[in-house]
Amino acid sequence: MSSNTPSLSRPPVLVVTCQLPALAQQRLEALTDVEVRQHGSLQSMPRAALLGALADADGLICVLSDRIDAEAVQAFGPRLRVVSTVSVGYDHVDVAAVQRRGVRIGNTPGVLTDATADTTVLLALMAARRAKQALALAEGGGGGFVLAGELGSQFTGKALGIIGLGRIGCATAARLLPFGIARVVYAGSRAHAERATPLGAEYVTLPELLRVADIVCICCPLTEQTAGLIGRGALASMKPSAILVNTARGAIVCHDALLEALDAGRIAHAALDVTDPEPLPVEHPLLRHPRCTVLPHIGSATEETRSAMANLAIDNALAGIQGRPMVAEVGEPGPKASAD
Secondary structure (H helix, E strand, O other): OOOOOOOOOOOOEEEEOOOOOHHHHHHHHHOOOOEEEEOOOOOOOOHHHHHHHHOOOOEEEEOOOOOEOHHHHHOOOOOOOEEEEOOOOOOOEOHHHHHHOOOEEEOOOOOOHHHHHHHHHHHHHHHHOOHHHHHHHHHOOOOOOOOOOOOOOOOOOOEEEEEOOOHHHHHHHHHHHHHOOOEEEEEOOOOOHHHOHHHOEEEOOHHHHHHHOOEEEEOOOOOOOOOOOEOHHHHHOOOOOOEEEEOOOHHHEOHHHHHHHHHHOOOOEEEEOOOOOOOOOOOOHHHHOOOEEEOOOOOOOOHHHHHHHHHHHHHHHHHHHHOOOOOOEOOOOOOOOOOO
């Protein structure tokens, strides 16, 4: 628990690094028991402004683009009690450094499961049916029925591989099964093995998953163990007809290796909602590659989900400032979650 005890000489200060979705923003503006200091833009607060704001803050609401690293921790003022991130993942937060300062950390698990699983299915379908090529053709004035042109693939009878069978992995599998998936395999932690039973999912090693799966969906956390997990060796072991979908964290996939695999035809298509770096530079070849679909991290981008995330982050921030239990608090330093 933090030793930073707010003075009674002024109301607690809550720093918010960007504008929140409308309903959560209205709630934030109606707060009377804290002084809200908010960066009034959809884009995150500039770095220098963030570091300056931390000196006088009692609480911080931040987003994935805000790096709460060693430099930011050094800028913490004596009153700061809580860092509340509007995300389930907290790989942008130096958890150990923050907690050494006696500052609590809140995140937003659970509320984004459905939206992120929907996006994972969207990307899988876009890849399988070659939607990127088809859209380019239609927008260029081409198209129409061509018997043997732009042929994609179906999911009927295919094997689905889920790397990380947490909430999002389970929800993704449940959505894809009605498309005729014949087999579901998963790799990663076996901590949620009970979730596999209703899906008929079979635990396998990662090499086996990559060998047998026609659709590989990355739904695991970003940790020291999973950073760069999908590199040259992993991609070489996949089927040439396989689809790779990543809605977890960009750093799990080695992008140079992915580009090589796509160019060489070692996999059929990649579909990414997350990249490393994020966003990719406009000249990055993956953005222009005909067999790579890239979305701008929209996994949780629905009105319902983003509002729920922001409201949960407000709940966590207020609880942290007031010394109450949080709805969702990051525990002891450990794996940095990106998906559950």
